[in-house]
Each structure stands twice: as C-alpha cells, then as structure tokens.
Amino acid sequence: MLTTAIVIFMAVLLAIGTPVGLAMAAAGAAGLYAMGGTGMVLGILETSPFSAASSYELITIPMFLLMAEFVILSGVADNLFKAAATCVGRVPGGLGMATALAGAGFGAISGSSTASAATLSATTIPAMLKQGYEPKIACGVVAISGTLAMLVPPSIALVLYGIIADVSIGQLLVAGVIPGLLVTLTIMATVYFLIQLDPSRAPKGQAYSLREKLSSLRVVGAMLFLFMAVTGLIYTGVATPTEASGIGAFGAFLLACQARTVNLKTLNTALTRAAHTSCMIVLIILGAHIFGYFFTLTQSTQDIIQWVSELDVSRWVVMAMILFGYIVLGCVMDQIAILILTVPIVLPLVLSLGFDPVWFGVIVIVTAEVGMVTPPIGLNAFVVARYTGRPLSEIFLGVMPHVFAHLIIIALFVAFPQIVLWLPSTMR
Numbered sequence: 001m002l003t004t005a006i007v008i009f010m011a012v013l014l015a016i017g018t019p020v021g022l023a024m025a026a027a028g029a030a031g032l033y034a035m036g037g038t039g040m041v042l043g044i045l046e047t048s049p050f051s052a053a054s055s056y057e058l059i060t061i062p063m064f065l066l067m068a069e070f071v072i073l074s075g076v077a078d079n080l081f082k083a084a085a086t087c088v089g090r091v092p093g094g095l096g097m098a099t100a101l102a103g104a105g106f107g108a109i110s111g112s113s114t115a116s117a118a119t120l121s122a123t124t125i126p127a128m129l130k131q132g133y134e135p136k137i138a139c140g141v142v143a144i145s146g147t148l149a150m151l152v153p154p155s156i157a158l159v160l161y162g163i164i165a166d167v168s169i170g171q172l173l174v175a176g177v178i179p180g181l182l183v184t185l186t187i188m189a190t191v192y193f194l195i196q197l198d199p200s201r202a203p204k205g206q207a208y209s210l211r212e213k214l215s216s217l218r219v220v221g222a223m224l225f226l227f228m229a230v231t232g233l234i235y236t237g238v239a240t241p242t243e244a245s246g247i248g249a250f251g252a253f254l255l256a257c258q259a260r261t262v263n264l265k266t267l268n269t270a271l272t273r274a275a276h277t278s279c280m281i282v283l284i285i286l287g288a289h290i291f292g293y294f295f296t297l298t299q300s301t302q303d304i305i306q307w308v309s310e311l312d313v314s315r316w317v318v319m320a321m322i323l324f325g326y327i328v329l330g331c332v333m334d335q336i337a338i339l340i341l342t343v344p345i346v347l348p349l350v351l352s353l354g355f356d357p358v359w360f361g362v363i364v365i366v367t368a369e370v371g372m373v374t375p376p377i378g379l380n381a382f383v384v385a386r387y388t389g390r391p392l393s394e395i396f397l398g399v400m401p402h403v404f405a406h407l408i409i410i411a412l413f414v415a416f417p418q419i420v421l422w423l424p425s426t427m428r
Helices: 003-017 020-053 058-072 078-087 095-109 114-129 135-150 156-165 168-174 176-195 210-236 241-258 263-296 300-309 314-332 335-352 355-371 379-388 392-415 418-425
Strands: none
Touching: 003 020, 003 156, 003 263, 020 263, 020 335, 058 114, 058 156, 058 210, 058 263, 078 095, 078 114, 078 210, 095 114, 095 135, 095 176, 114 135, 114 335, 114 379, 135 156, 135 176, 135 355, 135 379, 135 392, 156 168, 156 263, 156 335, 156 355, 168 176, 168 210, 168 241, 168 355, 168 418, 176 418, 210 241, 263 335, 263 392, 314 335, 314 355, 314 392, 335 355, 355 392, 355 418, 379 392, 392 418
C-alpha cells in the first residue's frame, strides 16, 4: 500500500512539471520517512550524493556530451549529408535515405539524439523541401533518423544503462553497432517503400559522376577517425570506455579547430551546454538512488519477480509486456528518465527469466527510439517542429510508417538475440 501511494505521489509530481530527479528524490524521501522517520531519511541523504556521483564510468557522459558539442561546432554533420546525398541522391527517395545515413554518421560521433535531430532539421529538411519532397515524408525521416544517436555508439543512453545495470559499458557500446546498421537500413527501406507507393512524394535527385561520388567521401574520413577513436579502441581493448570518451572529445575538438570554428565564445558555449546536461543527468541519477533505496527496503522488486514466476505464461509473453510498457512510457516521459526509473526494477525480473542483460539493454534502447517520436510527447518530433516551423501533426503522421517498421525490427532482435550479442562476444 505504501509503495503504491509513493508511486502515485511521484506520478503527480511529474504530471505538474517537477524535474524528474527532484520528483524521484522527493517521492523516495517521503517513502523513507514513512518507513523509518527523519533518521532514515538523513542517513540516506548523507550518502546518496557521493554514491551517485563517485562512479568512475560516469566521466564518460560529460566527455561524450562535449564530443557532441564539438562535432556540431565543426560542421561535420552538414558535410555528411552532402556526401550521402551525392552517393544515393539519384535513387527515388535518395535524399531521405541520405538523411538516415547522415543520422547514423552523426550518431556515431555525437551520442546525443536531440542534437542529432536538431542538426538534421537545419541541414536536410530545407534541401528535401527545395527538391519537392512531401513535407511529412521529410520531417518524418529526420525525426526517426535523429533517434539513431541513442543506439549507434557512442550512445549516452547505453552508457547510462550500463551504469545503472552494472553491465560492461564496452560490451553495450559494441553491441549497438550491428543493430544500429540494421535500423539505419530499415529507415532507408521504409523511405524507399513509401516513395514506390507514391512517386510524387519525392522526385528523383541530381545525378553525380563516379569521380564526384568518390570525392565526396573524403568527409567520411573525419567520421571514421572519431568512430575508431571511440568504438574501435573499446572493441580492440586498447582503451576503456572512459578513456575512449576523453580521446573522442579531444578528437572532436581537433576537428572543430581544423574547421576554424573555435574561439572563446564558441568554446564557452560548448563547455557550458555539456556541463548543464551533465548536471541534469547526475541530478536524475541522485534522485533515482534515493527512490531506489526506498524501493529496495519495501522488497517490491522481489514481490514482482515472485508474482511473475507464478504466472502460467511464457517468458516471451512477459518480455512482450515489458517492451509494450516501455513504448507506452516513451509516449509521455523522457527516455533517460525512463531508463533510470525502470531499469533497477525491471532488470532483476529480466535476469530471473534468463535473458542476457546486454541484449536487453540494446532492446530497451531500440524500443525507446519509438517513444522518441510517438505522440503525445515525442521529444524528437518537438525538436523537428521547433527547428522547421512545421505543425506537430504533420511530423507525427510522417513518422508513423517508421514506427511500424521499428516494431518489426524489434521483433527480429527479440527472436534472434545473436544479432545483438555476436559482435560483443568477439571482443578481446
């Protein structure tokens, strides 16, 4: 009864706009007070800030955020789209496919979904609309392509999952490579299918010679440099994820310097934005620690595991119910908040059912991608609307075919876990 009341209290706080970290901290503190009085609350509050912020792996998050800021500063994303458009622009829906490729490339060197969506909105949508693309097709592919940064390493979402679940961050980042490629191909195939149904939605683009295509690929070198500086070093065992994140941030800084976009003003902006986002994430982790202490003391997780074990259903039915819950939560909550709030509760259940925690982490992130673009609170859809001035309804309509395609690819990953687990199994 107490657990239910505290969960409702937290839901009310979230509904009235309380920041997620503060809502979890307040709800957790209220529950601890009800169980043990002021002494218990003060005891937890004295230790939680240090335990929440002392994790060595936590350094990875501000480094990846700083890397994303420097990448945006360098203008690499613009060049990635131009290179992709040169290679596939002549194909029906080519610019839409180029957007997916640019989204994957930008995700591989940034790790920030909203930054990816914002950058792609400013870069690719004007080009597609100028060529005559249907607006909802253009906006839909940008919104869904921005979510690739959640999955393609370096991924801040995967890092957070690793910290919360106490799972190897290196294995998680490497596990995201093949699913990231397959999801990218799924987005491209969806665009191609939509254009084949109605060719008037997107005219053919400009044709380029082989020499022009090869010349455009020079920009890919910068992306490969950063990708190898992070994921490559992690995969080969040369560097830990924390060390690789620092190398990646420095590499992105060098790219920005090469582009001559670094000065005191832009450097201050990049550092400030990375610091603000890092502090927000640490505050959420702190709130989750306080709420987690309460939830552990009530033994609610053990009760849930026992209840599920008594159900006369397949473990796959339980997994389907869990993933459906993540999709529903994704419609109304921020994905980082969902991870921090649910993983400590859900993961013990998943492990008791015999599922791999690395596989589950990737599946949760791909499922969270769907929530990033579904109404009523699809964060990436709001980002695209803000940067383009297009109505939200148009963006949600444009992204729905991609949502259905994502559900199919999620089912594929669930049915064949080795798609996710093969690459990390080959790590040194």
